Amino acid sequence: MLIDKPLPELRRYRGRNPRPADFTRYWREALRELDATPVQPELVPNREIDVPGVECFDLWFTGVGGARVYAKYLRPKAPIGRRHPAVLQFHGYSGNSGDWLGKVPYVAAGFCVAALDCRGQGGRSTDAGAVQGNTLNGHIIRGLDDPDDRKLLFRSLYLDTVQLARVVMSRPEVNPDRLGAMGASQGGGLTLACAALEPRIRRAAPVYPFLCDYQRVWEMDLAKDAYAELRDYFRRFDPCHEREADVFRKLGYIDCQHLAPMIKGEILMYTGLMDQICPPSTQFAAYNHIRARKEMVLYPDFGHEWLPGEADRTLRFMLPLAR
Template sequence: MPLIDMPLEQLYEYRGRNPRPSDFDEYWDRAIAEMRAVDPQVELVPGSFQTPQAECFDLYFTGVRGARIHAKYIRPKFITEPHPAVLLFHGYTGHAGDWADKLAYASLGFSVLAMDCRGQGGSSEDTGGVKGTTHHGHIIRGLDDHPDNLLFRHIFLDTAQLAGIALELPEVDPERVYAAGASQGGALTIACAALEPRIRKLAPVYPFLCDYKRTWEMDLAKDAYQELKTYFRHFDPRHEREDEIFTKLGYIDLQFLADRIRGEVLMSVGLMDTICPPSTQFAAYNRMTAPKRLLVYPDFGHEWLPDAVDQTIQFFLD
């Protein structure tokens, strides 16, 4: 098998390269307190798409810094008792996707909440000085400001706030709330379960936003991580602030949130992934202390992974 990263036995031992800020735990405790102080002002609006088997809603809530966040909410009809719910998170710069691709879960008796990340391809606001989308550059947003203003801090908090809303829905069984997503969606799945530990099961697929310095050192700051190279080229061309920059990125590095997870984990990784290098993903996986299992795809990269969705659904049904 060709390799783009470490041998598999080394990956299972790898603990990450990016520096961890000394006040990391205080940082996220302060962030959670800010989130909990927000009145979410939840609003449900019947969606333009409806089916005989499920009700579809546009769900809106207010996140930190006043942004109105949008999620698609689908709940099965004809189920009167509290039932499970799954939170779905999308890839970088994307959006919550079509209503139709959530119907498999609804047909199995799940409510589904699929969030639009603020400022990306969907309907959630980015209140960073403009109305409308900003689409790209979210990893580096806030690097030259106070760490509390990092944009991904706010997006991570949005996932936890949505989970809290789901847990309070009268139709949802709070003992069966799960999360799933791939790439950025995999990262947000980890963030959600770390910041809202009542998430009982999570299924991240090749998660993004892990171990930035390792990505840089592998010369893979391209594609989804291109903005790291752009930032250095424009704002620190001689890398005089390199340690400072990677330390600040450590606040939004999922490997350091991973040990807060309390739910059961099913994670998938492709060993030929040149978008989110396998070692960066293992850095997060190896720090998880909750029950966990890894599906390894030796010949696959950042792409469709055969059977991964089926495995996820079965994991949530078991």
């Protein structure tokens, strides 16, 4: 069964969604805004679980627009002065940073772990509109109708991943030269964005990344599930598609395929060739733009689901950071 382009074509595919002419300037200015944002980090001990050798904290920091952003932070109990590698974890669309326990294997391997709650989704972070909690509906299209291209919500989300990386690298127990990032679906897209915008990320493992090549999703008639808001947007706000070209141009600012050439660290990416939520061609669009050392692991019979062996392989991929 073939749901997308044949594999030889996927390996050559370079994407459909246009790249805005001022894309480089857009992200350069975004990073300058982040530089000017007071971080105000706060680390609060959390004792929800008590695991020998592990310390857990609630981590708060300020993102662009003044949002207070939350992450779970875990570190090994170790003698003062020792510096550890660290890994950032990013969750799927509408989710949250997950349970503490799932992060313990990385702490056992010597890593500090920071798991982000995306603003306005299923965790504790504050949305850009200063509303705590869930404002999930329409995150991809948030800001499309604002004349200021900087109002795209995912611009803020991508910058939150960078701010988290900076906060973690500034910790005295962290070696800033040994930082990894990982996540699946939305978390995979955020992993790509973080690795692009924070070039000190040494290793990144995106799993079937979301947020890539929006126009291809539309043309495949797969604007459903995670991408359903694209169809909703056109039906509600542009039913005759009079502004279609500008919609996809603007989405190009938050398209991970256009950020991918900026990645410096090594990439291990996973793609299921039966994926009808984040189609394989959209994932290849990002992968094929990566210029850094990279590898793609293909699952021919799997879609947007649990991939056997992925978690173990990702841990092995990250372990050199701990040596």
